[in-house]
Structures are given as C-alpha cells and as structure tokens.
Amino acid sequence: MVISLRGFMTQLLPLYPELMVITTGLAVLMLDFLVGRKYKALLGWFSLAGVAVSAVMTIKLMGITGSFFGGTFLLDPFAVYFKLAFYVVCGLGILVSIKYLDIEDIHRGEYYALMLFATSGMMLMASAGDLITLYLGLELMALSVYILAGFMRRDGRSNEAGIKYLLLGSFSSGIMLYGMSLLYGISGTTNLGGILAFLRGADLANPALFLAVVMLVVSFGFKVAAVPFHMWVPDVYEGAPTSVTAFMSAGPKVAGFAVLLRMFAITLGPLHQHTSVILAGIAVLTMAFGNIMAISQTNIKRMLAYSSIAHAGYALVGLAAGGADGAASVMLYVLIYSVMNMGAFGVVIMLRKSGVRGEDIADFAGLGKTNKTAALLMLIFLFSLTGIPPMAGFIGKFYIFKSAVQAGMVWLAIVGVLFSAISAYFYLRVIMLMYMYEPKEEFSLVQSPSLALALAISVTAVIVIGVYPSGVLDFARASLTGIL
Amino acid sequence: MLELIPNQLGYPLLSLLIFVPVIGGVLLLAVRDARAARWIALVFSLAELALTVPLLANFNGAVPHMQFGESMPWISAWNIHYKLGVDGISVLFVGLSALLTVISIMVSWTAVTDRVREFMIALLFLEAAMIGVFLALDLFLFYIFWEAMLIPMYLLIGVWGGPNRLYAAVKFFLYTLVGSVLMLVAILAVYFAAGGTFDVLTLMNFKFGHSFQMWAFAAFFAAFAVKVPMFPFHTWLPDAHVEAPTAGSIILAGILIKMGAYGFLRFSLPFFPDAAIAWTPAIMVLSVIAILYGAYMAFAQTDFKKLIAYSSVSHMGFVTLGIFALNSQGLEGGILQMINHGVSTGALFFGVGVIYERTHTRVIADYGGLASKVPVYATFFMIITLSSIGLPGTNGFIGEFAIILGAFQHKAVYAVIASLGIILGAGYMLWLYQRVIFGTVTNPHNEHLTDMNLREVVAALPLVVLVFAVGLYPNAAFQVMHASADNLIRHVHAKAQVLPAAIQAASTLTGH
Numbered sequence: 001m002v003i004s005l006r007g008f009m010t011q012l013l014p015l016y017p018e019l020m021v022i023t024t025g026l027a028v029l030m031l032d033f034l035v036g037r038k039y040k041a042l043l044g045w046f047s048l049a050g051v052a053v054s055a056v057m058t059i060k061l062m063g064i065t066g067s068f069f070g071g072t073f074l075l076d077p078f079a080v081y082f083k084l085a086f087y088v089v090c091g092l093g094i095l096v097s098i099k100y101l102d103i104e105d106i107h108r109g110e111y112y113a114l115m116l117f118a119t120s121g122m123m124l125m126a127s128a129g130d131l132i133t134l135y136l137g138l139e140l141m142a143l144s145v146y147i148l149a150g151f152m153r154r155d156g157r158s159n160e161a162g163i164k165y166l167l168l169g170s171f172s173s174g175i176m177l178y179g180m181s182l183l184y185g186i187s188g189t190t191n192l193g194g195i196l197a198f199l200r201g202a203d204l205a206n207p208a209l210f211l212a213v214v215m216l217v218v219s220f221g222f223k224v225a226a227v228p229f230h231m232w233v234p235d236v237y238e239g240a241p242t243s244v245t246a247f248m249s250a251g252p253k254v255a256g257f258a259v260l261l262r263m264f265a266i267t268l269g270p271l272h273q274h275t276s277v278i279l280a281g282i283a284v285l286t287m288a289f290g291n292i293m294a295i296s297q298t299n300i301k302r303m304l305a306y307s308s309i310a311h312a313g314y315a316l317v318g319l320a321a322g323g324a325d326g327a328a329s330v331m332l333y334v335l336i337y338s339v340m341n342m343g344a345f346g347v348v349i350m351l352r353k354s355g356v357r358g359e360d361i362a363d364f365a366g367l368g369k370t371n372k373t374a375a376l377l378m379l380i381f382l383f384s385l386t387g388i389p390p391m392a393g394f395i396g397k398f399y400i401f402k403s404a405v406q407a408g409m410v411w412l413a414i415v416g417v418l419f420s421a422i423s424a425y426f427y428l429r430v431i432m433l434m435y436m437y438e439p440k441e442e443f444s445l446v447q448s449p450s451l452a453l454a455l456a457i458s459v460t461a462v463i464v465i466g467v468y469p470s471g472v473l474d475f476a477r478a479s480l481t482g483i484l
Numbered sequence: 485m486l487e488l489i490p491n492q493l494g495y496p497l498l499s500l501l502i503f504v505p506v507i508g509g510v511l512l513l514a515v516r517d518a519r520a521a522r523w524i525a526l527v528f529s530l531a532e533l534a535l536t537v538p539l540l541a542n543f544n545g546a547v548p549h550m551q552f553g554e555s556m557p558w559i560s561a562w563n564i565h566y567k568l569g570v571d572g573i574s575v576l577f578v579g580l581s582a583l584l585t586v587i588s589i590m591v592s593w594t595a596v597t598d599r600v601r602e603f604m605i606a607l608l609f610l611e612a613a614m615i616g617v618f619l620a621l622d623l624f625l626f627y628i629f630w631e632a633m634l635i636p637m638y639l640l641i642g643v644w645g646g647p648n649r650l651y652a653a654v655k656f657f658l659y660t661l662v663g664s665v666l667m668l669v670a671i672l673a674v675y676f677a678a679g680g681t682f683d684v685l686t687l688m689n690f691k692f693g694h695s696f697q698m699w700a701f702a703a704f705f706a707a708f709a710v711k712v713p714m715f716p717f718h719t720w721l722p723d724a725h726v727e728a729p730t731a732g733s734i735i736l737a738g739i740l741i742k743m744g745a746y747g748f749l750r751f752s753l754p755f756f757p758d759a760a761i762a763w764t765p766a767i768m769v770l771s772v773i774a775i776l777y778g779a780y781m782a783f784a785q786t787d788f789k790k791l792i793a794y795s796s797v798s799h800m801g802f803v804t805l806g807i808f809a810l811n812s813q814g815l816e817g818g819i820l821q822m823i824n825h826g827v828s829t830g831a832l833f834f835g836v837g838v839i840y841e842r843t844h845t846r847v848i849a850d851y852g853g854l855a856s857k858v859p860v861y862a863t864f865f866m867i868i869t870l871s872s873i874g875l876p877g878t879n880g881f882i883g884e885f886a887i888i889l890g891a892f893q894h895k896a897v898y899a900v901i902a903s904l905g906i907i908l909g910a911g912y913m914l915w916l917y918q919r920v921i922f923g924t925v926t927n928p929h930n931e932h933l934t935d936m937n938l939r940e941v942v943a944a945l946p947l948v949v950l951v952f953a954v955g956l957y958p959n960a961a962f963q964v965m966h967a968s969a970d971n972l973i974r975h976v977h978a979k980a981q982v983l984p985a986a987i988q989a990a991s992t993l994t995g996h
Binding site: 368369383388389390394398401402405406410413414417418420421424425428431432435436468469470473474477 | 558559560561562599602624627628631632634635638639642643649650653654657658661662665666668669672673675676
C-alpha cells in the first residue's frame with residue numbers, strides 16, 4: 001500500500017497544534033544563528049506567533065473528538081481546554097521574558113525554544129490516552145523546565161535551582177514509572193480507557209492497586225507542588241530566573257492538574273472513594289503548610305512560591321470533591337490561578353533592574369507613590385490571589401468550595417476558607433508596603449511593551465472573569481461533557 | 485410571602501444607585517488634579533443622593549414587598565441572578581449611605597491632602613458596595629458586595645489613617661474576613677439544601693431542617709456578629725475607629741457596622757427562624773453585656789474617638805437586643821436605632837474630625853472650654869450629644885424607647901438592664917461634653933481655634949435636621965418600615981411553628 005504524503009499529513013491532523021509548537025521551537029533554534037545579539041526579542045515575538053497559530057489550529061480542531069494513533073492520543077474537549085490554557089501560560093511567559101532576559105543578559109534563542117518544547121510536552125500530557133504518552137509528555141516538559149530553571153548559568157542560585165529540580169524531579173519520575181508499571185501489571189494495559197474498563201469490573205481491594213495509586217499521588221503531587229512533596233519549590237522558584245518562575249508556577253502546575261484529573265477523576269474514577277480521602281488529606285496539608293510558611297517570607301519569590309503551594313491545595317480540594325463539578329472547578333481554578341499569578345510575577349519583574357535583584361518584599365515599599373499603575377496592578381493581583389470579589393480569584397475559590405460542599409465535604413470547605421483567610425495576611429503585607437510606607441529611594445521600574453501587554457492581558461482577564469465568569473465557566477463545564 | 489415588584493419607573497433606579505458611584509470612581513482614574521478629584525467625587529455622590537429622592541418618594545410603605553425589582557440571569561451555570569429590590573427594612577439604609585458618603589467627602593475636603601484622587605475612588609467604590617449589600621436579593625451577589633467592601637475600607641484605614649493604622653487595618657480586614665468566609669460555606673450549604681438556589685426570596689420560604697438551621701445560623705452569626713460588632717467580637721472596632729480617617733469613621737460607624745444587624749434581619753431570621761429562637765437567650769445576654777460593657781469602657785477612655793467607638797458597641801447592643809426580642813416593637817426600634825445611630829454617631833465622628841483637623845489631637849484632656857471659642861461647634865456638638873443620649877425630642881429617644889418596650893415584652897429583666905445602659909450612656913456622653921466644651925480653656929493651643937466654616941456647617945446641617953425630624957415625627961420612619969418589619973416577625977413565628985409538628989409527623993412515621 002502506498003501512503004501518499006497527503007494521506008500521511010491528514011493522519012497527523014490531530015497532532016497539528018503540537019507539531020506547530022515543536023516546529024516553531026526548532027525554527028527558533030535555527031533562526032537564533034541569524035539574529036544578532038540586539039534583536040533576540042524578535043525570536044520571542046516569533047515564538048508568540050507560533051503559539052498563536054497553534055491556538056488557531058486547536059480551535060479549528062474543536063469539532064473533532066476521538067482517540068488516535070492506537071489510542072495513545074486523545075482529542076477531546078478536555079484536552080482542548082487545557083491546551084488553550086497552556087497557550088495563555090506560554091504566551092504570557094514569553095511576554096514577561098522578553099525584557100527580563102535582556103536585563104539578566106541571558107537573551108538566547110534556546111530560552112524560547114525550551115519554553116515551546118515544555119509547552120508541547122504539556123499539550124501531550126493533556127491529550128495523553130496512554131500511560132506511555134503521558135510519561136513522554138511529562139518528561140518533555142520537565143526536562144525543558146529543568147534547563148530553564150538553571151538558565152542563568154553564571155548565577156549560583158540558578159544553578160542550584162536547576163540541579164535541585166532535576167534531581168528531585170527525576171526521583172519523582174522514577175516513582176511515577178513504578179506506579180505506572182504496577183498499574184500495567186494489574187490491568188494488563190497501558191491504555192487509560194483500558195484501565196478504566198478493567199477497574200470497573202475489578203476487585204478494588206487489591207493492595208498492589210493501592211500501592212500504584214499512592215505512587216501516582218506522590219509523583220503527581222511533586223509536579224503540582226503538593227505537601228509533603230513540595231520541598232523543591234521555594235529554592236527552585238527563588239533561584240530560577242523570575243520569568244521562568246512565572247512560567248513554571250503556572251505551566252507545569254496546570255499540566256500536572258490536567259494529568260491528575262485525567263488519572264484520578266476519569267481513569268481511576270471507580271476508586272474515587274479511596275483516592276478522595278488521600279487527596280483531601282494532602283489538600284489540607286498543602287493549604288496549611290503553604291499559607292503558614294508564606295507568612296514569614298521576606299523574599300517575594302519565596303512568598304509567591306509558598307503561595308503557589310497553597311493554591312495547589314485549593315485545587316486539590318476540588319479534585320478530592322470529584323464529580324463533574326469538582327473537575328470543572330479544578331479546571332477553572334488552575335486557569336484563573338495561572339493568569340493572576342503570572343500577573344503578579346510580571347509586576348515582580350518590573351522591580352528588577354541591573355545591580356539590584358528587586359526580590360525583597362521590602363522593595364515594594366512606597367510603590368503606590370512612585371508607580372501608581374504598577375502598584376494598582378499588584379493590588380488587583382494580590383486581592384485576586386486572596387480571593388476577594390470582584391476579582392477572578394474569588395470565582396475560582398468559590399467554585400472549588402462549592403463542589404466540596406456539594407460532595408458533602410463541608411469540613412474540607414471550612415478548612416479551605418479559613419486558610420484562605422489566613423493567606424490574606426501575607427498578601428496584605430505587600431499591599432501595605434506599597435501603599436502605606438514611604439518609598440526608600442528613587443527607583444525606576446522596568447518598562448517594556450511586552451511586559452505591559454502581559455500585564456494588561458492578565459489584569460483584564462482577572463477583572464472580566466471576576467465580574468462575568470459565565471463565559472469561561474460554561475466553557476470549562478462543557479469541556480467535560482461526555483467525559484464525566 | 486414576599487414578592488418582587490418589578491420596577492415601574494422606566495429607568496433602572498437600583499442599578500443606577502449601584503453604578504453611579506462606580507462610574508464616578510472609574511472616571512476619577514483619569515483625573516490627576518486633586519481639586520478636580522474632590523469636585524468630581526462630590527458631584528457623583530450628590531447625584532447618588534439625588535437618586536434616593538425618587539427612591540423614597542415612590543416607595544410604597546404599605547406593602548412588605550420588595551420594590552423597584554430588577555432581575556436578570558448572571559451566572560446561569562450556578563443559577564445566580566443579578567437581582568435587586570428594596571423593602572422597608574433596607575430602603576432607609578440606602579438613603580443613609582448616600583447621605584453619609586456626601587458628608588464624608590465634604591469633611592475630607594481639606595483634611596485629606598495626600599493622594600486625594602485615590603481617597604475619593606475608595607470612598608465611591610465603598611459607597612457602591614455598601615448600597616449593593618442593601619439591594620442584593622441574591623445571596624451570591626450579596627456576598628460579592630459584602631466582601632468587596634473590605635478592599636476600600638482597608639485602604640481608607642491603612643493609607644489615610646492615624647499612626648497605628650497598619651495594625652488597625654489588618655485587624656479589621658482579618659476579623660471580618662474570617663467571619664465572612666464561614667458565612668460563605670453556610671451560603672453554599674444553604675444553596676444545596678434548598679435545591680440549588682441563591683434567591684433570597686425563595687430561600688425565605690424554604691423550610692430548612694432543624695440541625696441544619698442551628699449550624700447555618702451559627703456560621704451566618706460569625707459574619708454578622710463580627711460586623712455589628714457584638715461582644716466579644718468587638719475588639720477590632722475601637723482600633724479601626726481610632727485609626728481611620730474621619731470619613732472612614734463616619735462610614736464605619738454609620739453604615740458598615742449596621743450591616744451585621746441588617747444581615748440578621750434579611751437572612752438569619754427569615755432563613756433560620758427556629759435557630760434564631762433557639763439562639764435568642766444567648767444573643768440577648770450578649771447584647772446586654774455589650775450595652776453595659778461598652779458603656780463601662782467608654783467611661784475609661786481618654787481618647788475622643790475610642791470613647792465614641794465603645795459607645796457604638798453599647799448602642800449596637802441595643803440594636804441586637806431589639807431585633808432578637810422578636811416582636812414588632814423591638815424590631816422596628818432596632819431598625820430605627822440603627823438609622824439613629826448612623827446619624828448621631830456619624831455626626832459625632834464628624835464633630836471629632838472637625839476639631840481634630842484644627843488641633844491634631846484626640847486626647848480629651850487636651851480640650852476644655854471650647855464653648856467660648858467655637859460656639860457654633862459647641863451647639864452642634866450639644867445637639868448630637870443629646871441625640872446620642874436619647875433625650876426626648878431627639879431621634880435617639882424614639883429608637884431606644886421602642887427597643888426597651890420590645891425587650892420588656894420579651895423578658896422584663898433585659899429591659900431593666902438596658903435602661904441602666906441608657907443612664908450610663910447619659911453619664912459618659914455628658915461627662916465628655918463637659919470636659920471638652922465647658923470650663924475654661926486649659927490648653928493654650930485652643931486659644932485661637934476657628935469655628936466651623938460654611939462647608940462644615942452645610943455638611944452638618946442634614947444630620948441635625950434628621951436628629952429633630954426623626955425625634956419629633958418618628959412616624960415617617962415607622963411608616964416606611966412597619967409593613968416589612970411586621971411581615972418579618974409574623975413570618976419568623978409562623979415558619980418556626982411548622983417545625984415541631986413536622987418533627988412529630990416524621991417521628992410517628994419512623995415509629996419513635
């Protein structure tokens with residue numbers, strides 16, 4: 001049988017968005033040789049264009065649903081939702097990077113290529129229909145982000161971040177593989193649909209199955225930075241270039257939750273009663289530890305690192321709640337979280353200038369006087385992270401706790417809202433510094449069109465979703481029809 | 485059965501009430517000049533006040549229903565509606581909010597010089613959220629406004645407040661937030677228990693189970709008791725009042741702390757009547773403690789604002805006492821006393837602000853003999869003091885009298901103790917007045933005090949007029965609220981009576 005090129009291309013159709021992102025990454029690597037030192041920003045805009053094209057492709061593919069390539073690759077609304085979220089994260093990540101890389105003097109093409117490869121890995125994770133594809137996507141993402149974390153190779157902290165992330169990440173990947181192999185051993189298939197079909201008729205009291213589930217929880221818990229698998233987070237977030245921190249506080253976490261949902265809410269759905277208890281316990285630990293540790297931080301990146309741990313905790317509440325609403329609440333939450341968190345990091349980047357790291361929380365003193373726009377943006381992002389209406393963060397938390405109450409886990413909702421109230425303390429501290437203290441010295445902020453664009457997008461999203469969430473909310477819920 | 489009477493005016497009055505200040509605030513974002521900012525804020529707050537004229541003029545006090553109703557789907561996935569309406573319980577608060585915002589802007593005219601534009605934006609956003617709280621007929625919408633209020637108030641205290649403002653601002657924020665989030669969980673529980681609705685009018689007619697009522701009431705209580713504030717949840721109030729700028733104190737005392745009591749009336753009583761009746765003894769005792777404790781603490785204060793803050797704790801004790809007497813005298817007295825307290829305590833803080841702007845001290849001992857220096861001010865302060873004490877002929881008398889009447893019917897002992905609180909109130913207020921206004925000028929700094937200027941007199945005038953208007957013709961206020969208050973009381977007692985029978989029926993069915 002002769003396979004024409006045309007036929008081959010048609011077969012690849014479901015993979016077009018992924019291919020587009022990877023091709024863009026490869027093109028960036030080659031173009032890097034042609035572009036002079038001063039014009040590296042062009043590569044950023046080029047990458048952005050690539051992401052935009054993939055977004056269009058994903059939207060065009062929205063009508064098509066099914067599993068491809070022998071069941072290893074799924075194209076469903078669920079995957080589409082997450083892919084669109086990844087485009088947002090990647091786009092914002094690129095936008096906040098362009099100027100920052102210049103300041104740090106690490107403006108190289110590989111940076112954008114790695115970001116694109118990481119994004120393609122995430123996309124693969126969201127579309128994975130098979131444990132192998134899932135692992136492949138995860139490693140593609142993780143390896144790219146390890147390098148990005150250590151991208152400031154002359155900086156000790158960045159090196160430490162990269163190596164720490166790599167070592168602990170590899171370890172967690174090992175545990176994941178072990179869990180997956182157990183799952184394969186029990187069910188006889190690596191296909192997610194096959195595992196689900198097997199579990200529906202299987203004896204769920206199998207201790208090996210329990211072990212497999214625990215190992216998956218541990219390894220995915222590592223990826224989303226859940227307590228007690230969070231040890232790497234503060235150091236890596238602090239050491240990595242701030243633009244990478246922004247990207248990895250959102251991207252890998254969202255991807256992690258995509259996989260958690262695919263595994264625990266869908267594939268391991270029959271086990272929900274058992275997994276729910278474990279996830280709820282981890283959620284409580286994560287919210288408690290993240291919020292309490294964040295209080296005592298003096299470095300803004302470390303504070304946001306602990307805050308991102310806490311936010312993983314809220315999302316885990318939705319996962320523990322389960323059901324269609326639980327899953328939808330997690331999907332909505334991670335999207336909102338990404339936007340507001342990257343916005344906050346965008347403002348942190350504004351404070352970076354050569355010579356001064358601009359990472360002390362104290363550096364925010366008097367920002368409300370010296371730069372009103374930056375302070376107002378930070379105010380909005382921080383209140384959103386706290387979960388105060390009318391910001392999007394409130395809508396996200398509301399849906400999470402709503403699904404918890406719906407699932408009868410009122411106690412979990414109470415714990416969640418109380419820790420959410422505690423979190424107000426450390427977010428307010430930054431606001432207090434910005435508005436209620438005098439500026440220490442004259443400082444000029446980093447300003448660039450790309451950064452301004454990123455902040456404008458985030459703040460608009462935070463307010464629009466906060467005031468009129470129906471659009472995103474209905475989309476998230478619709479993305480689960482036929483799946484849950 | 486409460487109904488929502490659709491708005492007949494031809495223009496969305498209630499939406500305008502919420503969005504006029506918002507538009508003003510957004511417009512101010514584009515203004516750089518402080519003078520322009522003041523004027524724009526004043527114009528928008530006056531426009532808002534003007535909107536309360538058709539509201540009060542077209543309000544029908546004869547029916548208990550929600551009027552000027554607006555409703556449209558907002559977040560249909562969660563069955564949330566943008567639903568507004570106003571009844572006899574809320575309508576007066578809307579008017580009071582609009583009035584006190586105008587006064588707050590006027591009193592800050594020269595007192596606030598730093599970041600004027602931001603100050604005015606915070607005030608206008610705060611006004612929108614406050615009015616939204618009183619108009620919302622969807623629990624979700626209510627909660628949005630309820631929480632959104634925290635942001636501008638936090639900034640008002642924290643940015644423009646006194647020396648210890650940071651502590652006070654954070655304390656205010658965290659106390660109220662913790663209470664509120666517990667209510668949020670209860671709101672969600674209510675939503676699911678009632679089959680998926682946030683609609684206040686539907687929920688009022690829904691019969692919740694007994695144990696559900698008990699803990700849901702407790703969670704709502706956490707939010708409202710902190711806001712009132714009831715003893716022992718009051719400790720944030722003196723700090724917040726002392727540190728807040730004058731405008732912040734006026735709004736805080738005048739409107740914000742009324743919202744807790746409003747919450748009891750609008751949600752706790754009609755949703756959970758059994759729990760309300762079961763909780764009544766405890767709340768009555770806490771109210772009486774608040775009355776006496778607030779008064780006792782007021783005697784010991786050396787700080788002008790702190791004294792008034794503790795007097796607020798005492799006065800709000802009267803309000804909760806009246807509400808939980810669960811009869812129509814007590815309830816109507818409670819509502820009227822909230823309006824009165826808003827007027828008189830708003831005016832007291834206004835008075836403190838006027839003199840503080842000149843002397844920059846709040847220590848009572850730094851004053852004395854002001855009568856000879858600033859006669860207009862002394863007169864104004866006298867009127868307000870008498871209103872706060874509850875002298876017959878002023879507004880304060882009517883409210884307290886009705887509350888004690890109601891409390892007496894409930895249990896005579898509460899009325900007796902509350903009367904003691906009135907005597908104590910007269911004591912600390914008159915003593916304050918004596919120390920500040922009478923005698924000879926002991927502080928040389930006060931020799932050259934200037935009296936109230938035209939702007940201040942104009943701002944104070946509406947409050948003075950209200951003191952006498954309500955005092956001499958309270959029927960105007962009672963007529964507005966009577967139908968709604970009466971309906972609420974009957975609703976609570978009728979709904980509560982259903983339950984024992986229902987339990988009996990259930991237990992016969994199960995054979996216990």
